[in-house]
Structure formats: C-alpha cells, structure tokens
Amino acid sequence: MKMTDTFIKPMHPEGRKFVAIFAAITAVLFLIWEPLGWIGVGLTVWCYYFFRDPIRSVPQQSGLMVSPADGVISLIEEAVPPAELDMGPEPRLRVSVFMSVFNCHVNRTPITGTIKKVAYRPGKFLNASLDKASEDNERNSLRIELEDGREIAVVQIAGLVARRIVPFVKGGEQLKTGERFGLIRFGSRVDVYLPHGVAPKVALGQTMIAGETVLADLNSDEPRRMAESI
Template sequence: MTMLGTFIKPVHREGYKFIAIFAVVTALLFLLPIKIFGWIGVGLTVWCYYFFRDPKRVTPERQGLIISPADGVVSMIQPAVPPAELEMGDDQMLRISVFMNVFDCHVNRAPIAGVVENISYRPGKFFNASLDKASEHNERNSLSIRMEDGRKIAVVQIAGLVARRIVCDVAEGTGLETGERFGMIRFGSRLDIYLPDGVQPLIALGQSTLAGETVLADLASDEPARTGRKR
C-alpha cells in the first residue's frame, strides 16, 4: 500500500451527499469574520469523509470461518433468542455483539457465504447501542443467512443513540460471499451475530474487530471459547 493509499480511502455512496453538505457549510463559514468557524468546518468535513470510508479488506476464505460483519469492539458474548421476525425458533443461540462508535468504518459485510433467506426491518427506539436492551427495543434490520449445509446464522443491524438510518443493499434470495458488502448504518450503531448451535467464539470480550477480516468463529472447530486480558 502506498502512503497516499494509507490516508485516502474509497467512500461509500451513502456518504457523497453528506460530505457535500459539510463542504458547502464549511465554505459559508469561511465568509464569516471569525475564520476559526471555517476551520472547524474543515475538521468536521474531514471527519464526515472518514466516517463514510469504504476500504478494501482481505477476507479469509477457508470454508466454515465466520467473519466479523462490522468494525468495532466486541461488547457482549451471551446466549439470546434471535429476533422473532426471522422465525428461527425460540431456542437461544450464542450472540456476539460488535459496537461501532462514530470513528469506526460503518460498512457491513456478510459474515459467511450463503443465501439471504429472510430480511425484516422493525422501527424502534434509539437507546445507546452498547446497552443490552438495544437488541430488543432499538430500530433494527434483521437478516437470516442459510449456509450450504442448511444451517442458519442471523445478522442484525441495530441503530444507536445517534444513528437514524439503516441501509440494507440486499434482498431475500440474494447469494452472498463471505466478506461481501451488504449495507451500513449511519452514525454509531451495533451488529449482532447469532451463531449456530454448538459453535464457540474465537474472539474475546473487548477485542477490536475489522469487518471482512476478523475471525469470530469456526464452524469446523471444537476449540473452547476464548478469553482475553487487557495488557
């Protein structure tokens, strides 16, 4: 990667209008006598561009690997029942929650290859996405992905305290490859991933993830759940 490529990233199409708005407002701020407001606008415009960045990622391709669908921090690992609207039953599955703050890349990627069997959007509230109750009460968009062996995982896009729009770019029946982009959430949010029965996480609570790169679990592994320690 070149030095320029380190700092200049592609932008998701959802970001173009926001970056343009920030840039126009910044230009108007420079017309004011106090120029510091213009420079504040420059900083906010750069942040807006950075928020909507859509960098390329190198996705591990071995069959059975479940990859993180989001950049962020693993905020919860616990049993939970998948959203009822996905009709995946009442049994608990292991849920991994990845919390994205406003500085993370917000483009979401498929955690594993399969066919999108069900998509269900549900309006709701806007609690802080790091809270457990956000899974139940916040605005969300839920997807179930059926793998080649017939097993399913669920991926849930959850709006956060600041987020006000969930973007989903796929439809029911769409085939996805592991790491393929399927949507994004604007301005702070969370992704929940529900693992098939018996699959243990290979990631620790508090660990940082990269969408399309970080391995969350392995369908073929019998390794026990991992723990982590801050150092």
C-alpha cells in the same frame, strides 16, 4: 501499498451527499468567521472518513466466519434471535460488535450463504452498547442459510446517534464471505447469532475488522476463547 493509501480510502457512494452538505456548511462558516470554517473543515474530513469503504483481505478457508463490522466486541451471551426472523424460541450464542462514530460503518457478510429473510423493525435510539438495544432499537435483521444448511442471524442495530440503517441486499440473494450488505449512519452495532454448538474465537473488548477478523470457525470444536486486558 502506497503511503497515500494509508490515509486516503475509497468512500461509499452513500456518503457523497453528506460530505457535500458538510462542505457547503463549511464554506458558509468561513464567510461568517474563519476559525469556524476550519472547524467545519475538520468535521467534513471526519464525515468523509465515516463513510470510508476500504478494501479488505477476506479469509477464504471453508467454515470461517468473519466480523460483520469494525469496532469492539461489547457482548457475548445467549439470546433468542429477533422474532421477526422466525428462527424459533431457542437461545443462541450472540456476539455483538459495537461501532463508534470513528469506525468504518460499512457492514460485511460473516460467511457465504443465502438470505432467507430480511426484516426491518422501527424502534428507539438507545445507546447501542446496551444489552436492551437489541430489543428496543431500530433494527434490520437478516436470516442467512449457510451452504451446509445451518442458519445464522445478522442484525444491524441503530444507536444513540444513528438514525438510518441502509440495506444493500434483499431476500433470496446469495452472498459471499466479506461481501458488503449494508451500513448504519453515525454510530451503531451489529449482532451475530451463531449456529448451535459453535463457539466464538473472539473475546470481550477485542477490536474487530469487518471482513477480516475471524469471528468463529464452523469446523472447529475449540471452546470459547477468553482474553485479559493488559
């Protein structure tokens, strides 16, 4: 890897128009007052990094589920999948990854499977780290059938700052582990509802890397992992 690769990342096409807008505003700010222009430069660089889309090394071992998002594990609890996915009333273990405005916001498929249903629901824009955000906020939900017939749900949730969920996929498509399936603009969260009987291999507060960090192993009977902040 080149040294420049550490700082210069590919940018998703969705971000080009936003970077252009920030750059245009920055040019105007320089005309008004130079210090304001430099603030604009900083914000333009931040916008570019927000829409970065880095290459990830995706684990290929059968049965491994990876994180769908960069961020921090904010919730691990039992919950019923969104009603619009028609997955029944029985609770499943839900793992939530909270993304700050400094995280990469391109979301990736946790595990290989077929999209059986995509359901968008408008809603509020509460802080995405809150539990009630799963019920009240704007969301886009995917019901994915795995190769062994089991199903998972992946839910993109808009946050306090986020105002647009951008899906890249539709029902019937087959996705591979780590494949990009959408992004959320400017702060948000992604929930994963695990198959029954599967324990997560992550803990609250753990930092996640989309497409790389192992979230669960469908072939393991290891109990849920615990961690301690030190």
